[in-house]
Amino acid sequence: MSTATEAIRIIPKSPGANDEGQWLEVSMGPQHPSTHGVFRMDVVLDGERIVKLKPVFGYLHRNHEKIAENESYLGSMPYTDRLDYFCSLTNNWAYALAVEKLAGIQVPERAEYIRIITAELTRFQNHACLIGFLTQDMGASGTPLMYAFREREKILDLFESLTGARMMCNYMRFGGCRVDLPAGWIEQARAAVASFPRFLDEFEQLLASNEILMARTQGVGVLSKEFAVNAGVSGPVLRASGVNYDVRKADKYGIYDRFAFKIPLGEHGDTYDRYMVRLLEMRESLKILELALRDIPAGPIVDPKTKIRGFRPKPGEAYAHIEAPKGDLGFYLISDGSSNPYRYRVRPPSLVNLTVLEELCIGHNVADVVVILGSIDIVMGEVDR
Amino acid sequence: MDENLKSELRKQGIVATTLQELYNWGRKNSLWPLNFGLACCAIEMIAASMARYDMARFGAEVFRPSPRQADLMIVAGTVTKKMAPQVVRLYNQMAEPKYVISMGACAISGGPFKQGYNVLKGIDRYIPVDVYIPGCPPRPEALIDALMTLQKMIDRQPLTGPDRPRHLQADAPSEFIVPEFGAHDLDPSQNPEVWQAPLVNISLAGTDDAGND
Numbered sequence: 337m338s339t340a341t342e343a344i345r346i347i348p349k350s351p352g353a354n355d356e357g358q359w360l361e362v363s364m365g366p367q368h369p370s371t372h373g374v375f376r377m378d379v380v381l382d383g384e385r386i387v388k389l390k391p392v393f394g395y396l397h398r399n400h401e402k403i404a405e406n407e408s409y410l411g412s413m414p415y416t417d418r419l420d421y422f423c424s425l426t427n428n429w430a431y432a433l434a435v436e437k438l439a440g441i442q443v444p445e446r447a448e449y450i451r452i453i454t455a456e457l458t459r460f461q462n463h464a465c466l467i468g469f470l471t472q473d474m475g476a477s478g479t480p481l482m483y484a485f486r487e488r489e490k491i492l493d494l495f496e497s498l499t500g501a502r503m504m505c506n507y508m509r510f511g512g513c514r515v516d517l518p519a520g521w522i523e524q525a526r527a528a529v530a531s532f533p534r535f536l537d538e539f540e541q542l543l544a545s546n547e548i549l550m551a552r553t554q555g556v557g558v559l560s561k562e563f564a565v566n567a568g569v570s571g572p573v574l575r576a577s578g579v580n581y582d583v584r585k586a587d588k589y590g591i592y593d594r595f596a597f598k599i600p601l602g603e604h605g606d607t608y609d610r611y612m613v614r615l616l617e618m619r620e621s622l623k624i625l626e627l628a629l630r631d632i633p634a635g636p637i638v639d640p641k642t643k644i645r646g647f648r649p650k651p652g653e654a655y656a657h658i659e660a661p662k663g664d665l666g667f668y669l670i671s672d673g674s675s676n677p678y679r680y681r682v683r684p685p686s687l688v689n690l691t692v693l694e695e696l697c698i699g700h701n702v703a704d705v706v707v708i709l710g711s712i713d714i715v716m717g718e719v720d721r
Numbered sequence: 722m723d724e725n726l727k728s729e730l731r732k733q734g735i736v737a738t739t740l741q742e743l744y745n746w747g748r749k750n751s752l753w754p755l756n757f758g759l760a761c762c763a764i765e766m767i768a769a770s771m772a773r774y775d776m777a778r779f780g781a782e783v784f785r786p787s788p789r790q791a792d793l794m795i796v797a798g799t800v801t802k803k804m805a806p807q808v809v810r811l812y813n814q815m816a817e818p819k820y821v822i823s824m825g826a827c828a829i830s831g832g833p834f835k836q837g838y839n840v841l842k843g844i845d846r847y848i849p850v851d852v853y854i855p856g857c858p859p860r861p862e863a864l865i866d867a868l869m870t871l872q873k874m875i876d877r878q879p880l881t882g883p884d885r886p887r888h889l890q891a892d893a894p895s896e897f898i899v900p901e902f903g904a905h906d907l908d909p910s911q912n913p914e915v916w917q918a919p920l921v922n923i924s925l926a927g928t929d930d931a932g933n934d
Contacts, residue, residue, distance in 0.1 A: 366807055369756045369786040373763070374804055395804045396760055399837030406836075415833065421761035421858075485771035503761065503858055717760055 347380070359387060362702075366395045370473045370706035373716030377693075377705065384701045389694040393687075393720050400721040404680040409435055409510070409647055412680065417504040419682065420718040422462045425454040425495070426660040428508035433589060434667035435510045438654035441642055447512035448591045449632040453525065454495070454507065455658075456621040456628070460532065461488040462661035462713075463572075463614040463621075464539070470611060470710040471543060474552050480543060487535050490528045497521060510647070512638030522629055529625045536618060544615065553607035557696035557708035560605060567692045571663025571685050572617060573712055576602030576609040583659035590658075594631075595624045610711040648675050662686050662713055682721055686714040741880045748792075748818065749780075749875040752868070755791035756784035757811065760798025762825040762858040769861035779868055788814040793871070795864070796850075799827035799834055800841040802907050806899050812848045813896040817888035820875075822867050823850040826857045833857060846911035848897055 345361040365376035374395035380388035404412040416431045417424035429451050465488055468481030492502045497518055499505040507514050543549055564577040574581055582599045584592045600616035602609030651673045657666035663685025670679040689712050696708050722737060730737050770776045785791045788811045800808055823844055826832030831842040852867045878886045887893040900907040
């Protein structure tokens with residue numbers, strides 16, 4: 337097999353009929369500034385219009401699942417950080433939840449609160465950066481992304497003082513968290529959270545009624561309710577199509593049932609709705625954060641009965657899923673009683689959401705593909721694993 | 722030129738320099754990186770170019786999506802075997818003088834994913850790397866440090882003589898073999914012109930070179 341990829345190929349529109357014009361097959365990626373990582377799309381174009389789109393994955397296949405089957409249960413925790421590398425803490429949580437379900441481990445209340453705080457901070461920075469990247473793909477080169485990264489650095493500072501790492505936190509443990517909050521962390525987090533509404537107002541004022549953004553996104557890439565459900569789409573992409581499904585409400589994992597928050601829903605299922613749902617979700621995250629930072633109790637952060645060395649859950653299987661910023665992130669584990677899982681499977685939201693890409697893009701111009709792809713919010717580390 | 726004379730002239734408003742210093746000064750302060758992220762490290766690369774770390778201070782904020790316009794390739798992330806041919810091809814398409822920063826554990830050696838069947842054990846097997854940054858992922862400060870290390874390296878390069886950089890040597894290669902998928906692995910599995918397996922000199926206790934006790 338040759339590695340050479342033809343960048344552009346001319347193909348006849350219909351076989352046998354040469355004079356009806358031609359289609360152009362263009363390979364977008366894997367090195368492309370708007371593909372959010374190493375992702376390739378084989379796009380067939382009729383002029384500027386998209387006729388077919390074939391996604392090509394696997395450029396970042398890092399053997400995560402196979403490595404995890406040869407690692408101890410805890411040894412896979414750092415690898416989960418690198419799945420969706422924007423949101424390491426939610427990945428940690430989903431994996432910890434699956435193992436806790438497998439082994440029947442209880443989590444102390446303080447740890448549950450810390451998990452919710454870190455997860456909502458993760459969601460906030462993920463959505464902010466996503467909107468920044470989305471607008472950059474549309475040509476707003478820099479400003480919204482700079483603003484988003486300015487806020488992200490505040491959150492990363494919090495993560496760093498808590499876990500020691502900016503991005504790859506490796507923080508959750510089975511039955512709790514790794515270390516307790518450092519002194520003054522809560523006050524620092526409260527101050528950061530209090531500064532976010534101003535940023536959101538600014539962000540919304542800058543973008544939400546911007547004419548260029550509306551022209552580029554409204555009516556572009558419409559995902560119907562039925563198709564979204566049938567394709568298994570989850571997260572903000574699903575909710576933008578008007579389906580009220582959020583694992584935080586539907587499954588009530590952790591202690592999410594104690595918090596009052598709304599689920600923003602879209603109406604048209606277009607790119608603008610996907611953008612707007614995320615903007616509103618960030619405001620809801622702030623509500624949860626304010627409550628959680630107010631109510632967090634004192635106490636242990638890890639179940640003292642949990643074994644860390646020689647952890648061998650009983651044979652069985654478990655599936656746990658959470659509402660990660662990108663969607664419904666699940667981990668499926670089969671234990672055979674040994675120290676490493678017999679089967680380890682990740683249900684990545686990015687991959688499943690990406691399956692609707694062709695449906696959304698057909699009929700639009702080639703410049704809209706990057707906008708639609710940006711609004712789906714993929715991270716290749718999670719798609720290819 | 723005498724340093725005292727130089728500073729004396731500078732007081733008079735006259736700047737004296739050599740062609741080499743001027744040339745290297747211009748080159749080192751306008752490194753345009755290739756806008757090319759592979760994995761996690763790419764996010765830290767973006768963070769380094771954003772407001773807080775601001776790589777623009779060092780003249781390296783112009784990320785170019787086209788390899789034809791870039792001087793510096795930051796290999797930011799895991800290079801898989803499916804991606805390795807494309808990385809080498811992009812490097813070949815860049816115009817000389819070109820430099821490579823190998824960012825993060827994966828690009829150096831495969832990092833945490835080294836045991837994986839689809840992960841290349843270091844991009845330096847196919848292309849020459851100038852600066853390595855360890856870390857998983859390295860902080861933006863580490864990337865800036867690597868950039869400054871590269872700038873110092875460029876500043877020291879003589880324009881003549883046997884130590885002159887590759888782009889001034891007519892017979893030095895500027896393109897490297899693009900690997901292809903063979904029956905079992907990438908073919909070739911490394912470029913021997915660029916990389917050779919490090920030899921570990923093992924001598925058994927009590928045995929001399931001739932093999933006698």
